Structure formats: structure tokens, C-alpha cells
Amino acid sequence: MSMINTGMSGMFAAQTALNVASSNISASTIPGYTRQQVNLATNMHGGVYVSDVRRMTDSFLTDQVRDTSTAYGYSTAYYSHANQLETLVTSDGSSLSPALTGMFGALNSATSDPASDAARQTVLAQASDLASRFNTLHGSLQKQSDLANDQLGVMVDDVNSLLSDIAEINDSIMASQTGSGVPNGLLDQRDQAMQKLSELMDVTVDARPDGTVDIFLPQGDPLVMRGKANQVSLNPGDPDSDRMTLSLVTDTAEKPLKTIGGSIQGVLDFQSDVIDPAMRELGRMAVVISDAMNTQLGAGVDLNNKPGSDLFSNINSIEAMRERVEASRENTGSGVLEVEISDSSKLSADDYSLEITADGQYILTSAGKVVSKGDQRLLTTDKGVTVDGITIKVGEGELKPGDSFGIEPTAGFSGSMDMVMESPDDLAFSGAYDTPGDNSNLLELAKLEKAHLIEGNKTLGDSWNLLVTDVGNTTAQAEGSYNATKVLHEEASSALSSVAGVNMDEEAGNLLIYQQAYQANAKVIATAQQLLDTVLNL
Structure with a gap:
């Protein structure tokens, strides 16, 4: 040359x-x-x-960054929501403790002069404040749950957009290959899209010899096959429409997804592991104190020498009993279930599922375990079926094979609890007729503060403190996981950055x-x- x-x-x-x-x-x-x-x-x-x-670049380091991104995305989403909830339940402005203390403090103060109008007005005011505090806490928990659902909607939209982008880049790669190889800019775009996708959900990547990639969920469900992208769908749960479910939509079917990983799974797990138990426990406390107060007042006599009446909402009104049940959208029967609180001291903070089998049996499960089963006709009797302090029966209509129901005995009552007594004279502080100055029933009311009213031999204060402790422990564990996955993700990203x-x-x-x-x-x-x-x- x-x-x-x-x-x-x-x-x-x-x-x-x-x-x-x-x-x-x-x-x-x-x-x-x-x-x-x-x-x-x-x-x-x-x-x-x-x-x-x-x-x-380095394929091993790139895979490692994606793997750590999935764990980091999960822990970030979970910890972020748990931290918000901990702030809520520990704040003086939203804590239940001051309201409980105020309620029983007013009752104790009234014992010195049970006929005093001022003392009675204070009791009603404190009862109203207690109900309002339950309502506020319930509303705050519901709001955080709703925000989590909104976030899930945004995340799923992002997932579907990224899947479409990756499929389009695959097409561009196949169309743009030259003798010198695949255009580097397209590879960068695809790696960036897969990195963002791995933060939202757990994926596996399979590289093809032609430069394209296929993307799957860990269980093998296809998300992207060369230039074809499937979609993830977010749907209201059945029967619990407040809890969203995920499914994979292809040209031929829609398959439910149990576990998806990443930040999406972090939000879903927070709802099921933290928010739902907290709402059920808060509701149980509202049911128990309403039932205990109303029952004790019903045993006394008011200033007008009449039997005592309810201070708080009736826990077993027709509306309350039916609100504890949500029927599946797939039900073919017209049956409407009612759930009565038959013994609030035995009430658990669990939810239940009831199914009617093809052979006319009912199966009641909780946390995946059968707690009661038998002939479905038992549900249509006046006695109904009793378990864990609740009685389930058909209020109207007819059950059909295949019908199913979700039952939450306590979750909603904290949002509807109300102080319903209109006059301070209606407070039944006396233990007997014709004794307006007697405080014997009032003393029994005051004892409820220390009484073991809640299943597990717990007082109302114990139950609230345990709820706060559980949320605090969960948040601490979530923070530890967040910090650990953050370090691993940063180390993996740094290792890749040193090469790329x-x-x-x-x-x-x-x-x-x-x-x-x-x-x-x-x-x-x-x-x-x-x-x-x-x-x-x-």
C-alpha cells in the first residue's frame, strides 16, 4: 500500500x-x-x-443492576407507604389515645355528681370527639389506600408503555442492522427501558441472536416477544372491589397474575399486609367500644327514669350488617347476606370468604383456612351460622351454587361510627329506677377503660398500642430492607458505570x-x- x-x-x-x-x-x-x-x-x-x-457494557453487570432494581423498587414503594402510615398513627393530632383518655376521664369526673348537666354535657362532647377521631382515622387510612390504588394505575400504565417501547425498539433493531452490527443508540434506549421496567416489576430477559430480546415474568409468562408486546391489566378485585388485581392480557386470553415483583408488588403488599389489618383492627375497636357502652347504658336508668338508650351507632343495624358483606360480581343467586356481631369480645380482626359449593354446602375460610362448613340451609335459619363472635345468615334472596362473598366484620364501622344520643339526660348513669343521683351504672361504664373487652384479653388501650407497635415494627423492618437494597443497587450501578x-x-x-x-x-x-x-x- x-x-x-x-x-x-x-x-x-x-x-x-x-x-x-x-x-x-x-x-x-x-x-x-x-x-x-x-x-x-x-x-x-x-x-x-x-x-x-x-x-x-457488561451483560452480567447489566443483569445485576436489573435484579437489584427490582428489589430496590419493591422496598422503596413499601417503605414509603409504611412510613406515611406510621406518621399518621403516631401523630398527636390523629392518635386515638387522647380521645380514649378524654372519654373515660369525663366518665370518671361525672361520678362525683352524676346528675350534673355540665358533667353530662362533657361526656357527650367526649363521646362525639371519640367517634369523630375514629372517623378521621378511618378516612385517613382509606385515603392512603386510594392513593396507593391511584399509584398502581400510574405504574401499570408505565409498564405497558415500556413494553410497547421495547417491542418497537426490537423492530427498529431488526430493520436497522448493518454489516457493522446493531445501532448502539437503539441498544442504549432498550437497556434504559428495560432498566425502568425492572424497577416496576420482576422480569427476565432472553437475548436472541438477531439482536432482539424477549421479556418474560419469572414464572414464564411472555411480556415481549420480538416486536409483539402484551399488556398488564389492573382491575377491581372480586368481591373486594377496593383491592386491585393484575392480569396479563394476550391476543387469546387474560391470565390473573399472583406475584409481579418490583414497586408494583411493594404497593400491593403494603395494602394487604399493613393497611387492611390496620383498618380491620381500628374497626374492631370501634365496634367493641360502641357495643360495650351501649350495652352497659342499656342496663341503667336515665335522669327521666327511663331505660338507657344507645350512646353510639347501633353495631347491628340492617345497614351495618349488610355493609360487612360484598358479593362477587359473578354470583347468579339473589342472596343478600347479613353479618351480626353476636359477641364483640370474641370478634377477630380477620376477614372471611364464604362460598357455596355445587352440592349445596357452604365453606367459610379465613387466611386460607376453613373455619366453618356445612349445609347452606343453615344460613337461611333464624340462628344462622356463628363463628368468632359473628353470626352469618341470609337476609333476603336465594343462594346458588358457585356464589361467593367477602366478609369483613369490622373494617368499615370506624368510618360510620357516630354519637347518636341527643340529650345529656338520656345518659343512664343510675343502676335502678327512682334513684336519679345514683352513679352505680356510671361506675360500671368507667370500668370499661380497663376491662379486657377485646379478643386476646386486651383492653381498648392495649389494642390501640398494639396497632401502633405493629405499624412501627413493620416500618422499621421496611426501612432496614430499603437501606440494604439501596446499597446493593448503588454498588451494582457503580460497577456497571465503571465499565459503561x-x-x-x-x-x-x-x-x-x-x-x-x-x-x-x-x-x-x-x-x-x-x-x-x-x-x-x-
């Missing part, structure tokens, strides 16, 4: 290297950009050429090296030209 051709090949190679170095520098701040490197090779007869422009990231000092050095190489090769060409001119002049 002549000197001119040798110099020209060197200049072209140096020019390409300068272009790559300048691209690295200009794109260094773009998220997901992978550093590129020029690889040179020698020609058989002298000179050099650009063999390829290589993306400086742009080092400005290195690129500045490359600019100087290839600038000098360009100038030297230009000098070779100039020298060859001078020699040629000399020969021609001879």
Missing part, C-alpha cells in the same frame, strides 16, 4: 475515533448512555481501519491522542506528496 493510502487510512481511523470521543463527552450526562470505543485493526498490506465501534460510564479524563486523553494521530497521518500524506512531486520533477 502506498504512503498516501496508509496515511489516508490512518486519518479516517483517527477521524472516527475523534468523533466517538466527542460523542462520549457530549452524551455523558444522558441517562442510560453507554460509552463507545473505537477498535482499530491493521490491513494486510499496511494501514489501519475501524473494525467496529463497540458499546462498553464516560470518564471525562480518559476521553480528553483520547482527543489528544487521536488529534495527534490525525496530524501525523496528514504529515505522512504531505511527505508522500512531496516525494511524488520530486520524482515527477526529475
Whole structure:
């Protein structure tokens, strides 16, 4: 090869290297950009050429970043919501403790003068404040649950957008491949999309020889197959419409998804592990104190020498009993279930599922375990079926095989609890008729503060403190998991960045090296030209 051709090949190679170095520098701040490197090779007869422009990445480190992103996304979402809930239940403005203390403090104060109108007004005011505090807490928990559902909607939209983007990039890669390989910019875009996707859900990536990738859920369900993207659907639960469910939608079917991982799973698990138990426990406390107060007042006599009446909402009104049940949308029967609180001291903070089998049996389960089963006709009797302090019966209509119901005996009552007594004279503080100054029933009311009213031998205060403690412990564990996964994710990202990231000092050095190489090769060409001119002049 002549000197001119040798110099020209060197200049072209140096020019390409300068272009790559300048691209690295200009794109260094773009998220997901992978550093590129020029690889040179020698020609058989002298000179050099650009063999390829290589993306400086590492498949093992890239997979590790995706894996840690999934765990980090889960822990971030879970801890964020748990921390908000802990702030709510420990705040003086929303804690139940001051309201309980105020209620029983007013009752104790009234014992010295049970006929005092002022003392009685204070009791009613404190009862109203207690009911209001239950309502506020319930509303705050419901709001956080609703916000979590809204967040799930946004996340699922993001997932579907990313899946479509990856499928489109796959198509572009297949259409844009050249003899020198796949366009690096498309690979960067796809890696960035897969990185974002892995934060939202757990995925596995299978690279094809043609440069495209297939993406699956860990259990093997396909999300992307070359240029075809399936979609994830978010749907109201059945029968609990407040709890969202996920499914994978393909051209031929819609398959329910149990576990999806990532930040989406973090939100779902927070709802089922933290929010739902907290709402059920809060509701149980509201039911228990309403029932205990109303029952004790019913045993006494008021200032007008009449039997005592309810201070709080009736826990077994028709409306309350039916609100504890949600029927499946797939039911073919017209049966309407009612759930009566038959013994609030035995009431658990669990939820239940009831199914009617093809052979006319009912099966009642809780936490995956059967707690009662038998002939469905038992549900239509006046006695109904009693378990854990609740009695389940059919209020109207008819049950059909395949019908199912979700039962939450306590979750909603804290939101509807109300102080219903209209006059302070109606407070039945006396234990017997014709004794208006007697405080014997009032003393029994005051004893309820320390009474073990809640299943598990707990007082009302014990139950609230346990709820706060459980939320605090859950949040502490979530914070520990968050910190651990954050460190692992940062370490994995740092390791990948050390390979794929742009080092400005290195690129500045490359600019100087290839600038000098360009100038030297230009000098070779100039020298060859001078020699040629000399020969021609001879």
C-alpha cells in the first residue's frame, strides 16, 4: 500500500475515533448512555481501519443492576407507604389515645355528681370527639389506600408503555442492522427501558441472536416477544372491589397474575399486609367500644327514669350488617347476606370468604383456612351460622351454587361510627329506677377503660398500642430492607458505570491522542506528496 493510502487510512481511523470521543463527552450526562470505543485493526498490506465501534457494557453487570432494581423498587414503594402510615398513627393530632383518655376521664369526673348537666354535657362532647377521631382515622387510612390504588394505575400504565417501547425498539433493531452490527443508540434506549421496567416489576430477559430480546415474568409468562408486546391489566378485585388485581392480557386470553415483583408488588403488599389489618383492627375497636357502652347504658336508668338508650351507632343495624358483606360480581343467586356481631369480645380482626359449593354446602375460610362448613340451609335459619363472635345468615334472596362473598366484620364501622344520643339526660348513669343521683351504672361504664373487652384479653388501650407497635415494627423492618437494597443497587450501578460510564479524563486523553494521530497521518500524506512531486520533477 502506498504512503498516501496508509496515511489516508490512518486519518479516517483517527477521524472516527475523534468523533466517538466527542460523542462520549457530549452524551455523558444522558441517562442510560453507554460509552463507545473505537477498535482499530491493521490491513494486510499496511494501514489501519475501524473494525467496529463497540458499546462498553457488561451483560452480567447489566443483569445485576436489573435484579437489584427490582428489589430496590419493591422496598422503596413499601417503605414509603409504611412510613406515611406510621406518621399518621403516631401523630398527636390523629392518635386515638387522647380521645380514649378524654372519654373515660369525663366518665370518671361525672361520678362525683352524676346528675350534673355540665358533667353530662362533657361526656357527650367526649363521646362525639371519640367517634369523630375514629372517623378521621378511618378516612385517613382509606385515603392512603386510594392513593396507593391511584399509584398502581400510574405504574401499570408505565409498564405497558415500556413494553410497547421495547417491542418497537426490537423492530427498529431488526430493520436497522448493518454489516457493522446493531445501532448502539437503539441498544442504549432498550437497556434504559428495560432498566425502568425492572424497577416496576420482576422480569427476565432472553437475548436472541438477531439482536432482539424477549421479556418474560419469572414464572414464564411472555411480556415481549420480538416486536409483539402484551399488556398488564389492573382491575377491581372480586368481591373486594377496593383491592386491585393484575392480569396479563394476550391476543387469546387474560391470565390473573399472583406475584409481579418490583414497586408494583411493594404497593400491593403494603395494602394487604399493613393497611387492611390496620383498618380491620381500628374497626374492631370501634365496634367493641360502641357495643360495650351501649350495652352497659342499656342496663341503667336515665335522669327521666327511663331505660338507657344507645350512646353510639347501633353495631347491628340492617345497614351495618349488610355493609360487612360484598358479593362477587359473578354470583347468579339473589342472596343478600347479613353479618351480626353476636359477641364483640370474641370478634377477630380477620376477614372471611364464604362460598357455596355445587352440592349445596357452604365453606367459610379465613387466611386460607376453613373455619366453618356445612349445609347452606343453615344460613337461611333464624340462628344462622356463628363463628368468632359473628353470626352469618341470609337476609333476603336465594343462594346458588358457585356464589361467593367477602366478609369483613369490622373494617368499615370506624368510618360510620357516630354519637347518636341527643340529650345529656338520656345518659343512664343510675343502676335502678327512682334513684336519679345514683352513679352505680356510671361506675360500671368507667370500668370499661380497663376491662379486657377485646379478643386476646386486651383492653381498648392495649389494642390501640398494639396497632401502633405493629405499624412501627413493620416500618422499621421496611426501612432496614430499603437501606440494604439501596446499597446493593448503588454498588451494582457503580460497577456497571465503571465499565459503561464516560470518564471525562480518559476521553480528553483520547482527543489528544487521536488529534495527534490525525496530524501525523496528514504529515505522512504531505511527505508522500512531496516525494511524488520530486520524482515527477526529475
